[in-house]
Amino acid sequence: MRVKCIENMVERLPSDSVIPYFGVNAERKFHVLPQKEYIVYAIMMVGYYPWYLLCDEWYTHYPNANPCQSFDVVDNRISRHWRFGYRKGGSHDDSYTVFAFKEWIENPYYYDELTDGEEGAVAIFRRYKALMDLEFPDPTVNRVGKSLADNWILCPCSESLEVSSKDAMARCPACGELMHNPIYSEDC
Secondary structure, three states, X not given: OEEEEOOOEHHHOOHHHOOHHHOOOOOOXXXXXXXXXXXXXEEEEEOOEEEEEEOOOOOOOOOEEEEHXXXXXXXXXXXXXXXXXXXXXXXXXXXXXXXXXXHHHHOOOHXXXXXXXXXXXXXXXXXXXXXXOOOOOOOOOOOXXXXXXOOEEEOOOOOEEEOOOOOOEEXXXXXXXXXXOOOOOOOO
């Protein structure tokens, strides 16, 4: 799923989107840039709205929560790595729904471990982030691989690599550059 930031100032959002769950108050500015696109790595339903967890401009090792009202959805397909989870708290304010990868769903403390920088949690997120970064087309990337045979493509740097038709993007192991996957099929 890809979203485009349309607003990063909390005071310009509907008042019911300012909730204490993520430490949001009326004076806060989100660390996203208007007109920039972001990949959504998880969605949490807290209160009445979805919150997108994405790697914002302050990204270090975990995605930050941003209210859906700050974004337009530019690619509404959800990640094939997501599962559904529900966390029931002691009250309505403590309960939430989450769409995220398996380890996040199965471990109710996963996000806490991730934000605390626990090595195992960070390694899991980095693995899924790398996978999700390739799932959907990135309009900011101009490079395109050249189709060879079967599931092989050629990077503009002349390195060949094996790819999946399920991924819109590919990362070259030699030069590290991201490119569009010419054998990508939205139907997969």
